[in-house]
Amino acid sequence: MDKIVVQGGYPLYGEVSINGSKNAALAVLVGAALGDEPCHVDNVPHYTDIYDIIEILKDLGATVEWTGRSSVVIDGSKLNNPVAPYELVRKLRGSFYVAGLLLAKIGYCEVPLPGGDPFSSRPVNFHLKGFEALGAEVTVEHGYVKAKADKLVGTTIYVGRSSVGATVNLMLAASRAEGITTLENAAREPEVVNLALQLNSMGAKIRGAGTNIITIEGVDYMKTARHEIIADRLEAGTFLIATSMAGGEVVLNDVVPEHLGSLISKLRESGVEIKDDGGILTVKAPVGRRPIATDIETTPYPGFATDYQSMFAAYMTKAVGVSIVKETIFDRFAYVDELARMGAEIKVEGDTAIIRGVERLTGAPVEVKDIRGGAALIIAGLAAEGKTILDGVYHIDRGYEHLEEKLASLGAKIERIKDPS
Secondary structure, eight states: OEEEEEEOOOOEEEEEEOOBOHHHHHHHHHHHTTSSSOEEEESOOOOHHHHHHHHHHHHTTOEEEEEETTEEEEEOTTOOOOBOOHHHHTTOGGGGHHHHHHHHHHSEEEEEOOOOOTTOOOOOHHHHHHHHHTTOEEEEETTEEEEEOSOOBOOEEEOGGGOHHHHHHHHHHHTTSBSEEEEETOOOOHHHHHHHHHHHHTTOEEEOBTBSEEEEEOOSOOOOOEEEOOBOHHHHHHHHHHHHHHOEEEEEESOOGGGGHHHHHHHHHTTOEEEEOSSEEEEEEOTTOOOBOOOEEBOSTTSBOHHHHHHHHHHHTTSBSEEEEEOOSSOOOTTHHHHHHTTOEEEEETTEEEEEOOSOOBOOEEEOOSHHHHHHHHHHHHHSBSEEEEEOTHHHHTTOSSHHHHHHHTTOEEEEEEOOO
């Protein structure tokens, strides 16, 4: 099992390019299989979650071929297996998108309840109620969701909690349904917009993506198309926070600054200088500076993303003053005990973490519990005295491609090692 070792005290300088979005890619790759002709997808990132969704699509009967470093062609015209593989689906949340795909393509699916990060159960009831509203018969048996529909028929559906996953799944299913489907309280995230653009390029008729009301007029045929996945705002945010924590000056290329608006605002509030040059961001933080204590509250996009929460909390552990971190989306504080090992003073009360900034963190052995929690521990390690040793780094690989190498290229003293045991 690999470990990551971080030696704190080294500021970051240089340039880094941001990969394609993992969350967008999971939806877009499944969306490509909805077509009746081969579809090209560019800017595909190399994360383990991406490899897993590709294997799931292959198992269902789609053909997937890498045609370049970051390009794939997916042909879902011969999709014929309605049973998704348990061992793969249980590993990632986005795998449940194949339920909407299978219902739309062949009218039946058996999909295991999905896995992913263990910080929250995140039930799929919003997805299932939506499928039922479209006319599917849905049951849950022996850990599998089974859904059947001779014909999906458009209707009006309220998306509970503006769920991104439910919005994506219902967009996929409704794209091949009869009539018009209206999604009220739909998710507004950039990944949802990216999927809508892809499906429309394939012949779908989707309007309103990026607002809380999306209408989808079902079509009988979806053609070939070429689509590019948007930049990963979560990876970009990781480097913004990492530089703010370690100090230094880093230029981020291949980003969409407007996707990072809430985070940039909070980082500026904490005393960081960020320059937006349209597709290029420069973040500058004085070395040795302690940030100003800054409160955050996670909300659906365009608010402060829940995926930034743990990383920003790690940043606040060295702030001057007390900061309040309120999590309204998921129960996502598994990283707190690990930061405490490093000397952080954090108390969790319900959905709120109260952080009293300290002058120094010290490196320690810590365990990664989820993707962004792992990034948070690396961020803390960058500013800690001594070595921080992270175990469970396979979680990090699910959402980052060689994160330690990118940070090392900026001057961090960080490396991946093999556990001799």
